[in-house]
Amino acid sequence: MNVGGLWSFNQHFRELNSRLVFQPGQGLSVPTRHSTWAVYWSTWQHLDIEQQANKPIDLLDGQPDQQGVGLFARFGYADKETNPVEWAASGGVGGRGVIPTRDNDTFGLGYYYNNIQTLRLSNILGLKDSTQGFECFYNIAITPACHVTLDLQVVEPVQSSFSTATVLGLRVSLIF
Numbered sequence: 001m002n003v004g005g006l007w008s009f010n011q012h013f014r015e016l017n018s019r020l021v022f023q024p025g026q027g028l029s030v031p032t033r034h035s036t037w038a039v040y041w042s043t044w045q046h047l048d049i050e051q052q053a054n055k056p057i058d059l060l061d062g063q064p065d066q067q068g069v070g071l072f073a074r075f076g077y078a079d080k081e082t083n084p085v086e087w088a089a090s091g092g093v094g095g096r097g098v099i100p101t102r103d104n105d106t107f108g109l110g111y112y113y114n115n116i117q118t119l120r121l122s123n124i125l126g127l128k129d130s131t132q133g134f135e136c137f138y139n140i141a142i143t144p145a146c147h148v149t150l151d152l153q154v155v156e157p158v159q160s161s162f163s164t165a166t167v168l169g170l171r172v173s174l175i176f
Helices: none
Strands: 003-008 022-023 027-029 033-047 066-076 085-096 106-116 132-142 146-156 165-174
Touching: none
Parallel strands: none
Antiparallel strands: 003 033, 022 027, 033 066, 066 085, 085 106, 106 132, 132 146, 146 165
């Protein structure tokens, strides 16, 4: 489990072509603040592992070190004056080596929800107050240096006039 945050200062949102925000008494305007912040909490917990670890888990390699299944979750909250997303949550299940003889295959199934700021013009612009999506993948380890990943994503847009997107993907990774 971890908790983190960020604070960015000395930003010039006007020069960065920032988004417009609704400021009471001012209407739509570019943020005048020169800082922003966000905080988050995330966790990963194994539910079942095949055997106890004989070496420390590498938290930075982005790979599941244990064979088994676990749950993950994340929640974040951001500065309303500089970020259109008020808060976001995601979670799911993932793991490695759950199919016999496929010890290095990985999989994941996840869902996310973003709560979007409601502005005075949201209805006129056709913006919804949230967006959500789903993703599942299966990574087949052909060899230790060759992986093929099958991926499915379903994304609901924040713009109400757009249709939900369904994306099928195939990726090949070769490690030299």
